[in-house]
Amino acid sequence: xxxxxxxxxxxxxxxxxxxxxxxxxxxxxxxxxxxxxxxxxxxxxxxxxxxxxxxxxxxxxxxxxxxxxxxxxxxxxxxxxxxxxxxxxxxxxxxxxxxxxxxxxxxxxxxxxxxxxxxxxxxxxxxxxxxxxxxxxxxxxxxxxxxxxxxxxxxxxxxxxxxxxxxxxxxxxxxxxxxxxxxxxxxxxxxxxxxxxxxxxxxxx
Numbered sequence: 001x002x003x004x005x006x007x008x009x010x011x012x013x014x015x016x017x018x019x020x021x022x023x024x025x026x027x028x029x030x031x032x033x034x035x036x037x038x039x040x041x042x043x044x045x046x047x048x049x050x051x052x053x054x055x056x057x058x059x060x061x062x063x064x065x066x067x068x069x070x071x072x073x074x075x076x077x078x079x080x081x082x083x084x085x086x087x088x089x090x091x092x093x094x095x096x097x098x099x100x101x102x103x104x105x106x107x108x109x110x111x112x113x114x115x116x117x118x119x120x121x122x123x124x125x126x127x128x129x130x131x132x133x134x135x136x137x138x139x140x141x142x143x144x145x146x147x148x149x150x151x152x153x154x155x156x157x158x159x160x161x162x163x164x165x166x167x168x169x170x171x172x173x174x175x176x177x178x179x180x181x182x183x184x185x186x187x188x189x190x191x192x193x194x195x196x197x198x199x200x201x202x203x204x205x
Contacts, residue, residue, distance in 0.1 A: 002035035002063040003027065004055050008072045011184065012041045019068040026098055027066070030107045035063075044075035045138055045181035047084060061092030064106060069099040070127065071134035077181075081131050100126055142179040149175060149201070167193065171201040 005023050009016035016039050027034055036058065040051035052073075055065060065088065067073050073095070074081050088095065094106040102123035149172070170191045177187035188195040 002059065003032050003066055004059050004063060005034050005037050005066045006052065006055055006072065007037070007039045007068070008044060008049070008052075009041050010043050014041065016041050019072075022098065023066060023068060030104070032107060034066075043181060043183050044071060044073070044134070045077075046183070047076060047080045056087055056091060056093070059091060059093050062094070063092075064094045064096050067095070067097045070097050070130035071137070073097070074131050075134045075138040076131075077135065078132075081135070085131075095127065097127075097130075100130060102126055139179075145202070146175055146179065167197065168201075171198060174198050175202075 005020075005027070007016050007019060007023070009018070020037075020039075024034075036055075038051040038055040040049055042049040042051075059065065065073070074084060076084060094103075096103045096106050100123065105123075170193045174184075174187040174191035174193060177190055178184065182190065184198055185195050188198040191198075
């Protein structure tokens with residue numbers, strides 16, 4: 001069994017290595033050694049993440065994908081989460097998450113028999129619940145963000161100067177793209193505006 005810790009943050013401004021010490025402590029407490037760390041700054045709502053895809057390519061049957069919390073692995077839509085989970089299951093990779101104690105049994109070789117089978121089923125159920133919750137939190141945050149922007153626009157609080165209507169329209173479109181899982185840089189490019197303009201638009205909300 002090889003252990004592959006995975007660390008993720010949504011934006012380049014965030015520190016993806018924030019939880020590395022926490023994962024290191026957990027690894028040591030369970031008398032394990034990390035095979036290779038995978039770290040990236042990508043949205044959890046995006047399926048195609050370079051470091052995650054590389055991890056899945058390198059890991060094999062019986063290996064462990066270690067995460068701090070389930071939302072570090074997925075904020076995916078139901079369909080994309082199903083695809084990711086199937087890819088993980090097809091390779092025989094185990095998911096161990098610090099916020100999912102039932103998953104820790106994978107690191108205990110003595111777990112087995114009827115009790116082990118029951119824990120596997122319980123773990124899978126809890127994993128689905130946490131994955132669904134992570135997606136809901138993501139969608140709720142996007143909705144509140146869009147509502148805040150709409151309110152700011154209505155009250156004329158977007159910028160210190162009068163906003164260009166065309167720019168506002170493009171920014172609003174970029175926000176819609178954010179809600180679909182695109183990163184800020186991708187959404188800004190698709191909307192035809194600079195990422196700095198989008199950041200100012202979001203900050204003003």
